[in-house]
Amino acid sequence: NLTGELPIKMYSQSLQSVSMSNNWITGKIPPAFGDLPNLTTLSLQSNKFVGVIPEEIFNLKKLYEINVSDNNLSGEIPASIAACVQLTSIDFSRNSFIGEFPRGILSLFNLYILNVSRNQLKGEIPIELGHMESLTVLDLSYNQFSGRVPIDGQLKDFSDTIFSGNPNLCLPQTTHCPIISTSQNNNPSIPASKIMIAIIVVITTLSLFI
Numbered sequence: 001n002l003t004g005e006l007p008i009k010m011y012s013q014s015l016q017s018v019s020m021s022n023n024w025i026t027g028k029i030p031p032a033f034g035d036l037p038n039l040t041t042l043s044l045q046s047n048k049f050v051g052v053i054p055e056e057i058f059n060l061k062k063l064y065e066i067n068v069s070d071n072n073l074s075g076e077i078p079a080s081i082a083a084c085v086q087l088t089s090i091d092f093s094r095n096s097f098i099g100e101f102p103r104g105i106l107s108l109f110n111l112y113i114l115n116v117s118r119n120q121l122k123g124e125i126p127i128e129l130g131h132m133e134s135l136t137v138l139d140l141s142y143n144q145f146s147g148r149v150p151i152d153g154q155l156k157d158f159s160d161t162i163f164s165g166n167p168n169l170c171l172p173q174t175t176h177c178p179i180i181s182t183s184q185n186n187n188p189s190i191p192a193s194k195i196m197i198a199i200i201v202v203i204t205t206l207s208l209f210i
Contacts, residue, residue, distance in 0.1 A: 013038065070095075114137070
């Protein structure tokens with residue numbers, strides 16, 4: 001098994017595939033992967049990578065498969081992923097990605113596999129996702145998505161299991177959708193202890209005039 005961190009520089013201009021899955025590689029994913037212009041496959045799943053996905057990776061115009069699942073990656077999924085128009089398979093599952101559904105993915109019309117399950121993504125599922133006709137494998141489970149699942153396009157044809165583990169998400173057949181408050185009351189509540197103190201002060205003041 002490979003251990004340690006990857007080098008920060010890479011020089012191969014002809015490398016087409018990188019597969020380093022199921023190892024103990026630590027540290028951050030090097031931005032230098034973006035300097036491999038002929039790279040088509042990047043498989044880094046099941047390691048100990050931390051930090052964010054370098055935006056430089058999405059300079060790879062020939063990249064058609066990326067798998068960084070089962071690591072300790074965090075931050076938002078870069079919008080620049082939209083530049084990788086050849087992508088057919090994305091697996092970002094089992095990490096700690098945050099933010100809303102990455103809208104850059106919605107312009108990848110060759111994509112047929114998308115797995116972002118078991119992260120911390122939130123917000124509503126965009127209606128455009130149902131219009132990605134090439135998409136045949138989809139998993140959005142175990143995130144923090146909310147609102148109602150769009151019924152447009154092919155989303156209605158997927159099994160409900162791809163949405164499981166999102167307690168604030170409403171399936172099309174759900175009659176009562178929970179209302180998720182995005183902000184607290186504009187008038188913050190006053191703790192009961194402060195109210196009691198105020199009452200005591202008022203009573204004490206009044207007793208001085210009796």
